[in-house]
Amino acid sequence: MAQSTITADTEDSGDGTGDRSDGAKVKERARTAQRLAKAIPDKVHTWPYLVRLEMMVGTAVMAFVTVWSIVVDAPLEEPANPTKTPNPSKAPWYFLGLQEILVYFDPWFAGVVLPSLMIVGLMVIPYIDINPKGNGYYCFKDRWFAISTFLFGFLGLWISTVIIGTFIRGPGWYLFLPGEYWDVHKTQALTNVDWSTFFGVASDTTAGFLIGAASALGFLIGPPAVWWHIKAVRRKDAFFLQLGKLRYWITALLFMSMMGVVVKMVLRLAFNVKYIMLGPYNFNI
Amino acid sequence: MEKKGWFDVVQSSYVWKSIFRHEYQDTYRNRVLQISTNVFLHLHPTKIRRHALRLRFTWCMGGITFLLFLILTVTGVILMFYYRPTGEYAYHDMKYLQFDVPFGMIMRNMHRWCAHAMVIAVWLHMFRVFMTGSYKPPREFNWVIGVNLLVMTLMLSFTGYLLPWDQLSIWAVTVGTNMGRATPLLGHEGPFAELLGVDARYDARALLTAGRLIGPATLLRFYVLHCIFIPLLAAILMIVHFWRVRKDGGISGPL
Structure with missing residues (x-):
């Protein structure tokens, strides 16, 4: 509905009506924008929307790291030996x-x-x-x-x-x-x-x-x-x-x-x- | 008449009603109370801006970083029950954890992989925050705290790297801490160090490694840094970081 108002305005602008109606169009567009802003509120409740999302993402992350930890073992090499330098020696x-x-x-x-x-x-x-x-x-x-x-x-x-x-x-x-x-x-x-x-x-x-x-x-x-x-x-x-x-x-x-x-x-x-x-x-x- | 689903059957059962005295009514008031009367959830505001739900905007990376920190805390405490940070026992305790302690291996794996994942998550979080210009006013200072948290994350990961006390850890830490000896003025091989007269036993690197060599003293020092000192600092910074997100007007978004 609001979309069609804007389109109608754009089509009108071609027919050379003067400054006065341009001003009216601007006002009309501003009103449309206000109506849209009211129709879709900027804020939503944290419960349930954000908490639900966090729950889902958190579950997915935990499932991922659990599977990763079951499938791949952390490395453990020979005991530390200060007299035996590996080549190459790499930082983390x-x-x-x-x-x-x-x-x-x-x-x-x-x-x-x-x-x-x-x-x-x-x-x-x-x-x-x-x-x-x-x-x-x-x-x-x-x-x-x-x-x-x-x-x-x-x-x-x-x-x-x-x-x-x-x-x-x-x-x-x-x-x-x-x-x-x-x-x-x-x-x-x-x-x-x-x-x-x-x-x-x-x-x-x-x-x-x-x-x-x-x-x-x-x-x-x-x-x-x-x-x-x-x-x-x-x-x-x-x-x-x-x-x-x-x-x-x-x-x-x-x-x-x-x-x-x-x-x-x-x-x-x-x-x-x-x-x-x-x-x-x-x-x- | 509407057909009753299994959940309705459960909800109307005698046992359910004995546990939950009344049903949850989805009203505005209840939605707000769910957040504001819960000690953990009230980290959040009761209402958020719509775009904060869009994963394409947030990537959820800040939250994932925090979750990984919590997983690391839990698995880390469990590992601490079995691990002794001394030259004699450290490596044997690793073997003990891996082969004898029930669920020891998966706790160790989770601790290590979550540590790596946390480093990546922090980088991605910073990347997202930069790309959306979220460090701009009024959030300048929270970005500074965030950079400090990046340093804390890297230091946590680096100090933990030594604890298995195997060849991988001792030499990675040797390479890393060797940079300390090149610190200008304060490292014994650094520029202008001669002027101050620092030597290998008393310089920036020796402060970090507790002596000239990576030895048992280093292990204990890194253990204390890893398990107590840096986590406490990081926790304090995290409190400030989350607090500032709220006080600076919630997560960023188009003005």
Whole structure:
């Protein structure tokens, strides 16, 4: 009934009646919307509707884990033996993404600073994302940057490295295809180089350190600074002005750190780059 | 005349009436009272917004995570009756649980698989909350609590990983805790640690593992963290998390 009212209105709008009847149509549509809202109440009783649903989902979950636990036994290997190191030694599966990143970074970054950045980065999301759209419903267009960044980080980096670490890393942390024989004696000749050697400077010199530090800092700060200048300073983009410098820089540094992980992975895989920067006191990136 | 179903026959029986003094009348008042007068159910509001029932919207993952936590608590307490967290007994108690304790194996299996499932459920819950923008005002702080609960879940799972005291657990925990020694300033192999003078016996990793090696002292430390310290912290955070869902206006939805 209400649907047909709306359709009739839409058909009317073609025949060139003036502003006055447009106003009347808007009012009619508003009334229709109100009628619809009353016809389908927004709220329902928790009992029985939600409790019933929870009961059903809970029963299904319990049935699932019970069957799973009957069919598959939890692993129990030989007794703990600190003198016998298995090859490969793997962390629990949910940490294998971080163990995978150890290929590309020293432990202080891959095992401590990066996970801390991830936790802090997740926690600040509500405070740096000031876009009011997309609150409480699925959408992509209204918040494409937030969703793309999140999907890239979660699926593209976290989940995919967990899968790589779990299924295709074998002895010596070498890559083995699923089903491939795990040769514990596998070795690959690798000549790693440091970033500054591309400029003809040894990485363990002061000049090498400065090149490395400048490159790393330049990567983190440079592109966001240029982007801020274009958007906020020159074009006076309203969104960037509303976002403000502090929120912008927190977002930018977290974003560039995530991208930096990807850049380092590419540099390592394509050019055997071990360190971008070789600093004092084991401070290497 | 209407034919009586089996349920009507049961309901009109003498025994049924002796148990339930009166029938349940499906009135608005009773629907509200069912929730508000029940200590467990009154976690819920008495009325919810319609879309909160849609599994396509909620995925039910928050609730499933909580259910898995409850299953883990029950199975975990049962396992605690049979398990001693010492170097001499831990592994033998695992064998005892698996081969001699009635239903020991299925309790252990459920505990382990639910732990894995809980990690996945937390990830999916966060994924759903992000995709629906539910961290946006007024729910900013509850997202922060949620991230802390993610950390608690991972720490619970990680500390539990050591307890079977087999090769799998000791080496997984070795790999995991070895990261601690690379903590900047506070780990003996970390950047700038030389400046502070920390060594292998007194650094961030040694604090977690109770010494330089993963040994019986580590086992006891992880056991206490796993069974008491982290569950208590997680429970407190969960109370705040659920409370905030209510106080921030129920579960999110189109404004």
